[in-house]
Amino acid sequence: MRIGIGISKASGTVAAPPSKSYAHRLLIVADLYCGRCGVEGIALSDDISRTLECLKALENRDATVTLPCGESGSTLRFMVPIALALGGDFIFRCSPRLRERGIAGYDTMFREQGISFSPVAEGFRIAGKLDQGTYRIDVSSSSQYLTGLLLALPMLEGTSRIITEGKLESAAYIDITLDVLRRAGILIAAESDGFTVTGPQRGTVLPGGFRVEGDWSNAAFLEGFNLIGGDITLTGLNPDSCQGDRRYREYFKALSDGFARIDIAEQIDLGPVLFALAALLHGAEFTGTRRLAIKESDRAEAMLRELAKFGVRSRRENNSVTIYGSQLHSPSEPLEGHNDHRIVMALCLLLSRFGGCIDGAEAVKKSFPDYFDVIEKLGIKIERYADQR
Secondary structure (H helix, E strand, O other): OEEEEEOOOOEEEEEOOEOHHHHHHHHHHHHHHOOOOOEEOOOOOHHHHHHHHHHHHOOOOOOOEEEEEEOOHHHHHHHHHHHHHHOEEEEEEEOHHHHHHOOHHHHHHHHHHOOEEEEEOOEEEEEEOOOOOEEEEEOOOOOHHHHHHHHHHHHOOEEEEEEEEOOOOOOHHHHHHHHHHHHOOOOEEEEOOEEEEEEOOOOOOOOOOEEOOEOHHHHHHHHHHHHHOOEEEEEOOOOOOOOHHHHHHHHHHHHHHOOEEEEOHHHHHHHHHHHHHHHHOOOEEEEOOHHHHHOOOOHHHHHHHHHHOOOOOEEEEOOEEEEOOOOOOOOOOOEEOOOOHHHHHHHHHHHHHHOEEEEOHHHHHHOOOOHHHHHHHOOOEEEEEOOOO
16 A cells, blocks of 8 residues: 655644553453453454454364464564463464564574474464473574463463573563563562463453553654644553653653664664654664564665665665765655555654655554554545555
């Protein structure tokens, strides 16, 4: 889908979209531990729909179970140990990009637990059942592997240990996982080198179930309009949230004040919006950017390619990206969304200043399906086209 955006400013009051990170975890915990109690405040983005479909598929394991993970890395990496804790034969159906990103973080678990694993045309075939024991997990590439184990192991009989290896980045996502488990009454003991998990555990929940809090990650793509002349007031954000991306306001101030130096290793999903705003303001040097390469797209490469269409000068190194202050102009060709929701939303900030079109805009369905409706109501000029590619 091609979207045209005219030169315009955003203003008004809007509720932050619900947190995808919390929604994944709350749906899983409510289903597995709390008697399928209610979860309110869900937005049916593509990723959340995939998690719901997988939970439904796990209800019947009499034969090979197909789990439709689509583009959702969270769904895939959470569901692998969950499915194996229940036991059975599973096909995890994934998009080509998600197959490429893979599940290498579980290699040690597969080997030590005797789990059968093989790539297949549509994704991965995995069979077996997890037993209590010691699980060693490399957390240097993604916190999702650790979250998957934390969500799954309380279902097992006996006591298990998780030993983490490597440097954990985006640790706030583990805080979210532990917060959700605590809210459900699932007890996890933190140790100096990992966690101890006893089981089997059953959860408890207050009458009325769970409610998903606002998403600081996607809120950044709305509040970013304020740095370029907008006047948006966001509601529904928890100032005491475990979400690490709540720091975006601190980073926005640094970008507004002048050329900034910001380490985004712990808030890697903010990379695209920060790059876009740096280009529109005074430039910046970003460190801790290594993991941008293993997201829905190579986000550093994708953003720099699209920013160049506005005349932005930049430099990328192994673990850093520098955006230089540049004389920007309207793009001479349509922008490309790179099948990445955060790339699309970040580029919309620039297009609201210069006008233009973006192809592949439907990628926002992954996390924020009504994004264009929301910003249109806030005053951003939107024109919708059929796919032009």
